[in-house]
Amino acid sequence: MNLVDRVQAILLKPKDTWPVIAGEGGDVPSIYKNYLVYLAAIPAIATFIGFSLVGAGAFGVSFRVPIVSGLVNMVVGFVLSLAMIYVLSLIANALAPTFKGEKNQLNAFKLVAYGSTAGLVGGVFNLLPSLSMLGVLAALYSIYLLYTGIPVLMKAPEDKALGYTAVLIVCGIVASMIVGAVSALFTSGPHMMMGGGMSSSDNVSIKVPGSEITLDTAKIEAMGKQVEAASKKMEEAQAKGDSAAAGKAMSEMMGAALGGGQGGKPFAPDTLQGFVPAKLGAMERTAIEARSDNAMGMTFSSVTSEFRNDAGRVEVKVQDIGAMPALAMAMGAWAQSTVNRETQDEVEKVYQRDGASIKEEYRKDGSRAEMSMMLGNGVMVEVTGDNVNMDGVRAAMAALDVKGLAGLKRQP
Numbered sequence: 306m307n308l309v310d311r312v313q314a315i316l317l318k319p320k321d322t323w324p325v326i327a328g329e330g331g332d333v334p335s336i337y338k339n340y341l342v343y344l345a346a347i348p349a350i351a352t353f354i355g356f357s358l359v360g361a362g363a364f365g366v367s368f369r370v371p372i373v374s375g376l377v378n379m380v381v382g383f384v385l386s387l388a389m390i391y392v393l394s395l396i397a398n399a400l401a402p403t404f405k406g407e408k409n410q411l412n413a414f415k416l417v418a419y420g421s422t423a424g425l426v427g428g429v430f431n432l433l434p435s436l437s438m439l440g441v442l443a444a445l446y447s448i449y450l451l452y453t454g455i456p457v458l459m460k461a462p463e464d465k466a467l468g469y470t471a472v473l474i475v476c477g478i479v480a481s482m483i484v485g486a487v488s489a490l491f492t493s494g495p496h497m498m499m500g501g502g503m504s505s506s507d508n509v510s511i512k513v514p515g516s517e518i519t520l521d522t523a524k525i526e527a528m529g530k531q532v533e534a535a536s537k538k539m540e541e542a543q544a545k546g547d548s549a550a551a552g553k554a555m556s557e558m559m560g561a562a563l564g565g566g567q568g569g570k571p572f573a574p575d576t577l578q579g580f581v582p583a584k585l586g587a588m589e590r591t592a593i594e595a596r597s598d599n600a601m602g603m604t605f606s607s608v609t610s611e612f613r614n615d616a617g618r619v620e621v622k623v624q625d626i627g628a629m630p631a632l633a634m635a636m637g638a639w640a641q642s643t644v645n646r647e648t649q650d651e652v653e654k655v656y657q658r659d660g661a662s663i664k665e666e667y668r669k670d671g672s673r674a675e676m677s678m679m680l681g682n683g684v685m686v687e688v689t690g691d692n693v694n695m696d697g698v699r700a701a702m703a704a705l706d707v708k709g710l711a712g713l714k715r716q717p
Contacts, residue, residue, distance in 0.1 A: 308343060315422050319450050323457040326415050333391075333411065336418050341387060344421075348428020348440070349383035355431045371653055371666060376642065386425075389477075393417045396476045397459065404469040406461030416458045420451040448474055569715040571628040572684070573597070576713065577608045580706045581621060588612035588619060588701075612701070617692035619701050627683015627715060640679040652695075661711065667695040674698040680711045 314322040353376060391414070398413035400406075427443020430436040452470045456463050542550035574595035583590050593610040606625040611618065640662035644655040654665045660681055667674035671694035678686045686707060690698040 308340060311340065311419075312344075312422055312426060315419050315450065316426070316446075319453045322419075323454045326419055326454075327412065327457050329415075331411075333414050336414065337387070341390065341418055344425040345383055345386045347425055348431060349379045349386070351429050351431040352382065353379040355434045355437070390414075390417050390421060393473070393477050397473055400469060400472060400476075401459045401461065403472075404455075404459075404461045404465040406455070406459040406465070406469065409459070412458040416451065416454045420454055421447055423447040423450055569628055569717050571597070571606045572625045572713055572715070574606050574608060577606060577623045577625065577684075577710075580710050581608055581610050581623065582704065582706075585612045585619060585621070585701045585704050588614045617690060617697070619691075619693055619698070620687075620689045621701070621705065622687040622689075623710065624685045624687070625683060626685055661707070665695060665698075667698070676702050678702065678707060680707070682711060682713055682715060684710050684713065686710065 311322075314325075357371070357376075394410070394414040394417040397416055398408050398410050401408045401413070423446035424440075424444035427440040427446075430438075430440040430443070448470060451473060452466055455461050455466045455469050459469070461469050538550070574597050578593070578595040581590075581593065589612065591611050591613045593608065595608045596606075598605045598607075608621075608623045610621045612621070613619075640655075642655050643657075644653060644664075646653040650670070651666070651668055654663075656663055662679040664677040664679075665675070672692060674690045674693060674695040674697070676688045676695075676698045680686070686702070686705065688698050688702045688705075690701070693701075
């Protein structure tokens, strides 16, 4: 069945379509390549167009997300949507015995992938932010799709399907909140996500405006094995009633699905801190924080420092994102673009220089300026100035040992 026919069938005749899906062969990679990559692109691209090109507003106030930020948000949402579908399918499979169903990972993946159709297609309403609430209503229809599909694909009794659906939805909401919080560290603006993984001997290239994403399916297959191992731990912990161990296993499963550990070891915060000076020109350093945070089986290293003088303030942030392939891939959206946008009040640029990608955003009145630099080893340096013009921010960036940071070698 082609893409359009399948979408129409699952939306209009779900009870008739689920038995057809259950009887089909196929595998996880084919469902990704032939179905999910197209549907997941709908909300991602529509949100970019709606909030960065069309703009949103209410009560006489309007705003647009900057194009570069919107592009980054688009790719983050797209990639993590694909990741979350696979995670939820693992949860659906693990829950099956609890509701007297039968475990079957392929059927669980089919359930979540095709059950997500209404929510993904409903993302088209984000083209006009004023209609985005209709997308939320469409997502609610996906709950009904899951409810009708559980008895067919997971062989759970119909009287258990409602409870099965409710628990799966709660798990999905919690997982989306966790992933949203993590992605917010690297992007601006809200995110609504569901998402997946795949395994195959071939890479898959996906073109989106301004970038082409290549999914290394060999690495994703390795992630899948880690996810499977963590899923078994979670199932064993649930059977023993050990909620702490189950929570830990859930974090490991999420981390594996998002590529934690696949990009090599993160740089230690102390290492990054060594590249932040005590002074930036005439500005004294007034605060510094070097930290390493663990979330979902992944480690985030960052250093944030503040510099002040009587005229203004500069914040310098050094982040290591290269150890997390999914997020590094998302951040690469703007890093591979070239942008030159100017309005009456603001300027936004993205360009490449000396092997690094550079983003500049500033207000012409000198009240605020930002400069970000993505280095080849996955380290991102951000300099933000309050009451500091763009020339001042560029001078602050030049005072940092960027070449030294770019020369750091990551251990496998």
